[in-house]
Amino acid sequence: MMAETTARPVRAQGGEPVLQCRDLNVHFQTGEGRISAVNGVSFDLHRGQCLGIVGESGSGKSQTFLAILGLLASNGHATGSVVLNGEEILNTSRRKLNAIRGEKMAIVFQDSITGLTPHKRIGEQLCEVLTQHRGMSRSEARSRALEMLELVRIPEPARRFRMYPHEFSGGMRQRVMIAQALLCQPDVLIADEPTTALDVTVQAQILKLFKGLADHTDTALVMITHDLGVVAGLCDEVMVMYAGRAIEQASVDSLFYDPRHPYTRGLLACMPRADRDSESLTAIPGQPPDLSELPPGCAYAPRCPQAFDRCLTERPSLDLAVEGHLKACHLENAP
Amino acid sequence: MLSFISRRLLTAVPTLFVVIAGAFFLMRAAPGGPFDADAQLEPEVIDNLRAAYDLDRPVIEQFVRYMARLARGDFGPSITYADYSVTELLAIGLPVSLKLGGVAILVALAVGCLLGIFAALNRNRWIDYVTMTVAMTGFAVPAFVVAPVLTLIFGLYLKLLPISGWNDGALSNMILPVIALALPQIAILSRLTRGSMLEVMRANYIRTARAKGLPEYKVVASHALKAVSLPLVSYLGPAIAGIMTGSVIIEQIFGLPGMGRYFIQGALNRDYPLVMGTVIVYATAIILLNLLADVIYGYLDPRVRRE
Structure with a gap:
């Protein structure tokens, strides 16, 4: 009935994943109450793979990886399981984390x-x-x-x-x-919007650098971004996040050619395209929801053009739509 | 760096001139004169005395003569301490004040920084609240209240420490005046350190340092501390000025033979040359120490360093 099923990994791939995240939750205790920033996020990351994390500001994409590295703000708390090279690392001691940070898992922050x-x-x-x-x-x-x-x-x-x-x-x-x-040639490199603060030309150079890395080393790369163009050019797998939840997980081709969630379709429609003769930029109407007062149903329902009654009352679980493609939406997709 | 220092020293000359002129004319504008207390003197004697100290001339001429003398490094004779020149009196008072003030500022820095860091690391716990409340109280209560209370407790009731006197700068004689002098600065410095520490520890580069896997003590010592100390260095100038003005009162309360005592004696007796001498030494010290603070700031923050 209710939506809290454990999500499956994006793609079953040979060998142990280097980083495995299961049912990760992050909440912050603030003066105004408890804020759920990340809810039930799961994914597998394999060697040499590049995983793109896409979402608007406040969708929980950065907090997911700050939690994995144990770098949450002091009022933040994470639950769930994060396994790096077969070892549980979530909420482990600072001593163990220090041996991982910078050595096994490194991060490039947005603001250089x-x-x-x-x-x-x-x-x-x-x-x-x-x-x-x-x-x-x-x-x-x-x-x-x-x-x-x-x-x-x-x-x-x-x-x-x-x-x-x-x-x-x-x-x-x-x-x-x-x-x-x-x-230190880390096993996992997390890039948290590494190009947002840069000029377009410099962005291209930096992305080229990451591309070279992804192609020539077996470092697993996580690219956190709100730019779908970056994902298309760089990543193998994509996870789309909205209001702290993964709402669609798929391979890059499957996601771009066959998006299953209305939010993903909305994001794709927002991308300015040179081949279309349109002067205006499209945007998804409305705002992301307040994380301290999430609606009982689908968090995207208030902005969703295709929402119906069930979307407002019951949260959709992240289910298999087609092979290797997960989506959290009640809509029955036409094939 | 050398050109920066010499430039700053050059701009200090007009500052010093304004201070000297201001003090000179304010002193002359104050009612009374150096010989008012000596009521028994004959008018002719007083006239002779005034002539001996140039006081019978117009104020402007007095100022020009004083400046000419000063340019030769001569502060003139003291009027109250008839056998001494002002230079001799300053030579007695300055080492005492320097030692007292120097120790007080070092104590204030050490204790203030420690308390501030301690409070920041225990933010919003009772330890933080207690430290900051005590610090605020220390700042709010003036030195002329703190000093007598300290002497009363430690000198008269507990009989642990002498209540006054210098005794050639013996440790036991210095403890109470140093505490009284340093307390308000400890209060301000601890609050500054706490605020600065909290701000710096939230900075993105601290998160980067943690993400590198550095242990927390290295994150603090190597990435945070220099930035934390910047506002403290900025405050060093005002702190030194506060210690100096504070020492005027503290030296008087504890009967210490420092500059402050000569300054007050000079001011009460309208001993013009003595007051001018102490003012010039105080002003010069504040200017030089502010310059030192700027040099330290440049060393700590490469962004303001000048070629």
Whole structure:
């Protein structure tokens, strides 16, 4: 009857997933009450795979991965299960988390302007990752860090090494952040909207960098974004999130050619297209719901053009629509 | 850096001039004169004395003569302490005040920062509330209330510490004046540190540092502390000024032979050269220490560093 079924992994693939997330919930205790930011999110991530997480601001996509890394704000709490390389890591000790962060699992944050410590030289910020996790000497760490800066195409790395973050441009800083995340060749690299703060041309360069990474290493990549174009160009699998829930999970082709959820269709319709002769931009009418007062039914129902009675009272579970394609919607899809 | 310092020193000259002129004319504008208390003196004697100290000339001429003297490094003779020059008196008072003020500012910094960090790490727990309430009380109660209460408790009731005197800067003689002097600064510094710490620990780069897998002590020591200390360094100038003005009262209450006592004696007796001498030393010290604070700020924050 009610919707809380355990979701299945996106795609059954050979071998153990490097990262396995089951029924992840995140809530925040605030002055105005309890806010559910993430509800029952599950996915598998395999080596060399790129998973795209798509959603509007506040859909819980960032909080999902902050919770996995144990980086939630102090009033946040996560439940469920997160298994990295066969080991449960959700809500584990800071000591264990420190051994994982930066070494097995690294993250590139959205805001490169404030993401680097302003009063430390770039070189120090890179080297401390290696001295911390690999016990390298200063000179070993230095040469490895320089290699990495070269890899992310930073010109004159030796000179840049002694500079402070404010002496770098936005795109350069994001490259430094990426280099920093890659230093220990992590199993999982999470990119949290890594291109939102950048110019379009720089965005393309940074995405190219990620593309090269996804194609040439077996690092599993998670690309958190609200840009479906990024997903189309980079990812193998996609999870669409709305109001803290996964509402559609599928392979990239299946999602783009055969979207099953009205919200996904709405997002796709919003993408500006050069081949259509339309002057106006489309938008999904309405606002995402208040996370502290979620409706009993489908969270998208108030904005959904196809909503009917059942959508308002009963929350749809994330079910298999076709092979490898999950959707949480009551609508019976025409084949 | 050197050109920055020399530029700042050059701009300090007009500042100092304004301070000197202001103090000079305000002193002359105040009613009374240096010889009013000596009622038994003959009018002729007083006239002779006034002539000896140039006081019979127009105020503007007095000022020009004073400045000319000052340019040669001469603060003039003291009027009250007839056998001493102002320079000699300052040489007695300055080391006492420097030691007292220096120790007080160091104590204030150490205790204030520790309390602030402690409160921030225990934010919104009772420990935080107690620390901040005590700090606010420390700030609200003026030194001339704190000092007598301290002497009453530790000097008279418990008989642990001497209630006054300098005794060549013995530790036991310094404890009470240093506490009285440092208390308001501890209050302000601890609140500043707490606020700064809370703000910095929310910064994105702290999250980045944690995401690198650094242990918390490294996150705080290596990524947070410099940024936390920036507002403290900015406050260092006003703090030093507060300690100096505070020491004027504290030295008087505890009977310490520092600059503050000469300043008050000089002001009460209209000992113009003595007051001017102390004012000039105070102003110079504040200007220099503010410059030092700016240099430290530049060292801590590469974004404001100048080539």
